[in-house]
Amino acid sequence: MVLGEFTVPILVVNFKVYDASIGLRALAIGRAAERVYLDFRDSATIVVAPPATELRTLSESLEIPVFAQHADPVALGPHTGALPPEAVKESGAEGFIANHSERRLRLDEISFLVEKSRLLNLKILVCASKPIEAAAVSVLEPDAIAVEPPELIGTGLAVSRAKPEVVTNSIALIRKYNKDVVILTGAGISSAEDAEAAILLGTSGILVSSAIMKSQDPERTIRNMVEAMLKATRKLEFSRA
Ligand code: G3P
Numbered sequence: 001m002v003l004g005e006f007t008v009p010i011l012v013v014n015f016k017v018y019d020a021s022i023g024l025r026a027l028a029i030g031r032a033a034e035r036v037y038l039d040f041r042d043s044a045t046i047v048v049a050p051p052a053t054e055l056r057t058l059s060e061s062l063e064i065p066v067f068a069q070h071a072d073p074v075a076l077g078p079h080t081g082a083l084p085p086e087a088v089k090e091s092g093a094e095g096f097i098a099n100h101s102e103r104r105l106r107l108d109e110i111s112f113l114v115e116k117s118r119l120l121n122l123k124i125l126v127c128a129s130k131p132i133e134a135a136a137v138s139v140l141e142p143d144a145i146a147v148e149p150p151e152l153i154g155t156g157l158a159v160s161r162a163k164p165e166v167v168t169n170s171i172a173l174i175r176k177y178n179k180d181v182v183i184l185t186g187a188g189i190s191s192a193e194d195a196e197a198a199i200l201l202g203t204s205g206i207l208v209s210s211a212i213m214k215s216q217d218p219e220r221t222i223r224n225m226v227e228a229m230l231k232a233t234r235k236l237e238f239s240r241a
Helices: 023-040 052-061 085-090 107-120 131-138 164-177 192-200 218-240
Strands: 010-014 045-049 095-098 123-128 144-147 182-186 205-208
Touching: 010 023, 010 182, 010 218, 023 045, 023 052, 023 218, 045 095, 085 095, 085 107, 095 107, 107 123, 107 131, 123 131, 131 144, 131 164, 144 164, 164 182, 192 205, 192 218, 205 218
Parallel strands: 010 045, 010 205, 095 123, 123 144, 144 182, 182 205
Antiparallel strands: none
16 A cells, blocks of 8 residues: 555664664665565565664665654754754655654754755654644644654563554544644564554554664564564455455
């Protein structure tokens, strides 16, 4: 199924800044994600979000979409150390994550970034930490929203199984204001079962970090999660038929 320009289900791998997130190790995980994508081409999307320093290399080396982990809500100019959306675009990335709970932004800043992403033809995935925030952000019409309760991030306790009501309440609230935005589940997703639960709860994919970045076999972890999401998608289609 295609939602907007995304084939769903979607797996977004947020590299954060683990040891495996930089240099050749980042490229190796990007290539692992790409191998999985090539096996499931046209039935799922895999996005990788490496640190800013790796955006150009991964964008030039991989066929799968590359997103920045953040962009600063600033115009080009005197902003030392900033990463404006124009720089994300120039790196070859296709989009960026905004308002991650490890990199919070105000609503007016998110609004600036959504508008800028439209002008630059970049995708924007906005994170929200609870249902009401997700609903507020949905009014701005980003391409995708990921609901991630911060207390579960990096714990290995998946929101889709530990707090499924956060996911279902978010979907219900978001859909009051925005019928089209792609909704992802994130925080603590560690296993195929967690990924499957995210789809069965009604979201279109997952945003994952530590389970992949700290895995002994990232390719297997990515593959297991994508397979589980596809299995859950088929289950849903079957039950609706
Ligand atoms: O952006 C993904 C994220 O914050 C979840 O992290 O380590 O719980 O998968 P993790």
